Amino acid sequence: MSILIDKTTRVVVQGITGRDGSFHTRQMIEYGTRVVAGVTPGKGGTTVEGVPVFDTMAEAVRRTGANASVIYVPPRFAVDALYEAADSGVKLVICITEGVPAADMLRVCRYYEVAGVRLVGPNCPGVISPGLCKAGIMPGAIHKKGSVGVVSRSGTLTYEVVHHLTKAGLGQSTCLGIGGDPIIGLRFVDALALFEHDRQTEAVVLIGEIGGNDEEIAAEYIQRQMTKPVVAFIAGRTAPPGKRMGHAGAIIAGGSGTAAEKIAAFRAAGVEVAESPAEIAEMVATELKNRAVRKRARIVEVTAPTKMAAAGRKGSLKRPEVKKTSTKVRGRVITKPKGKSVPKKKPARKRRS
């Protein structure tokens, strides 16, 4: 099913006639994205890569039924584009632009809350649901459709991680970059909630970095609300304090926002933290295998009561036959005996170390 974008997504590209806009429109179309419109004020009536261009978002949405927008507009005009998108009727806006002033983003995010529109970014590579839709600048070829959700503050680091996941046969449901800025739309918690409720996603990879406390908030959410396994990776263990490390949001300010704190928060919440991008894939594989074991165990529990009820109705309370499942986990044979109940919802996450 994926999250945010899929085969039904109809994309309008803001800034379609610009260098980046036109290049990435072509890339998205080649991937199979339904790019239905583009907007550049003053260029209405033309086409780019066969896509009709309109002067305004309102017209583009009205004429094509676009339901998502991707913004490839320079910082100077990006804020206006963001407001125009929120007003236009699309429900999802993905802003690639790097360099939007934070004060503007404070207002934009507030407006998006009021308007009820989802924002991803700014300063992000976009969103891709492999095999279904690509709304962004990521290289489609390294992705593979599967059940791992990926949410990240980074661009190329995400590609590195996805590269390893795909190599290990672990396809992705949706990969989204939430961006490297301090003030952004969708945050880790929001993405995790979407993944938790997505049937296609079975495990999540979270790629964080120094700065802010989005990761700590995510850790708490995972512990309290998530049943699906999460593997985390935090970049910037060697970052010096007080310096902006490329991303506007990657800064250890006033001693807080360090990688060490974030890693500690995840471990305390029972989340595995990888030491390297390659290790993420190994950890995800292990988590998925463990999950499969637990799933099989639950199936046994569900079978038993049904048979008992049937036996009761027939009048003979014969002991129901409960199949025993025996599986090998890490060299130990685990047998789920009859009648033993497995909790449907996990209580506090046990610390795995």
Add this chain to the structure above:
Amino acid sequence: MKIHEYQAKDIFAAAGMSVPRGRVATTAAEARAIAEEIKGTVVVKAQVHVGGRGKAGGVKLARTPAEAEQHASAILGMDIKGLTVKKVLVAEAVEIASEAYVGVVMDRSIRRPVLIVSAAGGMDIEEVARRFPEKIVKLPLDPLLPFQAFQARRVAFAVYDTPGVIQQAADIIGRLVGVFWQHDCSLVEINPLVVTPGDKVLAVDAKINFDDNAAWRHPEWEQMRDPDSELPAEVEAKANDLSFVKLDGTIGCVVNGAGLAMATMDMVKRFGAEPANFLDIGGSSSPEKVMAAMRIILRDPSVRSILFNIFGGITRCDDVARGIVQAVKQLKPKVPIVVRLTGTNEREARVILEEIHLAVAPGMEAVVQQAIELARKAA
């Protein structure tokens, strides 16, 4: 972008906020002249982009112009937390009946600027937050609501009792919030906000950090920049559209993407060496950028090897390879270089690099390990 106290005070003054009279001096003689102008006791304050100037001996009272000259002479040239003092602010000394803290800070987790006021002024606000959290009043500001007088009054009443003082405080707080929005700040602080024995309220210290992303709409920021407080390598990098932070190690790193660059530095450390720098070359593959990156790194005498970690999605690997070859031919580096190029056109890239016998690594871990090995051999 950080600015000095005297620059922040100029901005506050222009916004109608009360600040002590004063001017900046670059020589001891100038300091004396300013003290003569101001008359009475003055304070001589080091102007550097770090906190803790007072503790370091960079803030001194002077009762006479001669004393001001003496103090200025001692403070100018002083090293405070790694920065050399090149300027001092000479300002009228103010009698202090009480000190408070007022600031507007960006709170990322709630996506609001927060007005913070504390009756425990003069102290480091983070320490107050740790030790006396009940002494801090916080007011998140809705970005779509223009700051209202009642909001300023609310925090002023929380800190002060005297009507005249409350009115002045509310006024200065309102103007402070105005400065925060108008000047695209990430932080504004008055610490301490002083009430004199005569019930006059003024900002005795001022701090403003600008949001670098807004520089394009503030041409006035360029002349406020202090070249002495920035490393020349970092200034050069910015001029070439590179993100660069100098570190202390021996392995030079050139990476595309900030997250990947941080992860690369982390990996260098994990494998037992120290990164010499953080460098994000961005999404473009232009030869000029590659050349600028190499030039900056090669100037660092502690660099013993350089690694390129490029994951080219849209960025074409062969373009980057051509840039590297050009840079090597022109700069003739003495340190070994190892390159990892994964992505679009990586095969063509490898051929281009092998022509000049550059080591090519198959992946991220390999390029880091090889760079460390080469650095060890070169030592």
